Amino acid sequence: xxxxxxxxxxxxxxxxxxxxxxxxxxxxxxxxxxxxxxxxxxxxxxxxxxxxxxxxxxxxxxxxxxxxxxxxxxxxxxxxxxxxxxxxxxxxxxxxxxxxxxxxxxxxxxxxxxxxxxxxxxxxxxxxxxxxxxxxxxxxxxxxxxxxxxxxxxxxxxxxxxxxxxxxxxxxxxxxxxxxxxxxxxxxxxxxxxxxxxxxxxxxxxxxxxxxxxxxxxxxxxxxxxxxxxxxxxxxxxxxxxxxxxxxxxxxxx
Ligand code: OOG
Ligand code: MG
Numbered sequence: 001x002x003x004x005x006x007x008x009x010x011x012x013x014x015x016x017x018x019x020x021x022x023x024x025x026x027x028x029x030x031x032x033x034x035x036x037x038x039x040x041x042x043x044x045x046x047x048x049x050x051x052x053x054x055x056x057x058x059x060x061x062x063x064x065x066x067x068x069x070x071x072x073x074x075x076x077x078x079x080x081x082x083x084x085x086x087x088x089x090x091x092x093x094x095x096x097x098x099x100x101x102x103x104x105x106x107x108x109x110x111x112x113x114x115x116x117x118x119x120x121x122x123x124x125x126x127x128x129x130x131x132x133x134x135x136x137x138x139x140x141x142x143x144x145x146x147x148x149x150x151x152x153x154x155x156x157x158x159x160x161x162x163x164x165x166x167x168x169x170x171x172x173x174x175x176x177x178x179x180x181x182x183x184x185x186x187x188x189x190x191x192x193x194x195x196x197x198x199x200x201x202x203x204x205x206x207x208x209x210x211x212x213x214x215x216x217x218x219x220x221x222x223x224x225x226x227x228x229x230x231x232x233x234x235x236x237x238x239x240x241x242x243x244x245x246x247x248x249x250x251x252x253x254x
Pocket of ligand 1: 057058061134
């Protein structure tokens with residue numbers, strides 16, 4: 001991504017050091033291809049520092065998220081092992097600029113998946129599904145961005161916690177969910193909020209990842225997107241998600 005070295009360095013430093021940066025493309029002039037190029041180049045730097053690629057996250061796959069952030073195109077980002085928090089480990093506030101949390105469904109793949117696939121084909125590649133909490137942390141001041149900007153910033157990826165894995169042998173197209181902060185329900189919803197069926201989010205992930213030359217791999221995790229608006233989180237809080245039929249996942253922010 002020649003010509004964008006400065007932006008790549010700023011975004012990579014911001015993610016690494018939990019610093020906020022000003023918006024650099026308020027008029028949305030950057031092409032989406034260049035925005036994904038910046039994302040790819042900044043992830044390449046993380047991989048060069050020893051991080052390992054572990055999957056893909058989808059964004060704006062629910063109306064709730066589109067409305068909250070004022071954008072209406074599905075986006076995607078790259079997950080690395082450094083973003084993964086084992087359930088039960090404390091999540092330090094110092095790792096983030098201004099973290100938010102949202103309820104998601106996670107897929108674990110047992111086969112590679114890429115290109116234009118049908119839902120049944122995508123389902124056949126799924127080893128397991130689990131409730132997940134995604135911690136998003138836009139590096140932009142005030143969590144405000146345009147579409148190219150959020151794409152360049154790896155779709156605000158910064159952390160995720162995954163609950164117990166379950167075989168994908170139950171209908172997961174419309175599972176009720178409740179996200180709680182300190183035991184108080186703050187968001188309720190359903191996996192049906194994700195493109196009408198979260199499997200469609202996996203199908204979309206297979207398509208965009210392959211188009212980027214990085215087809216989904218066995219062992220990778222795909223986060224299907226926030227099913228409800230995201231909530232701000234603060235040290236001292238316990239965040240949990242209960243999903244119908246799939247149990248709970250939670251973490252403590254310290
Ligand atoms: C962008 C990331 C969107 C989702 O699940 O919709 C996303 C953001 O809201 O900062 O992760
Ligand atoms: Mg998300």
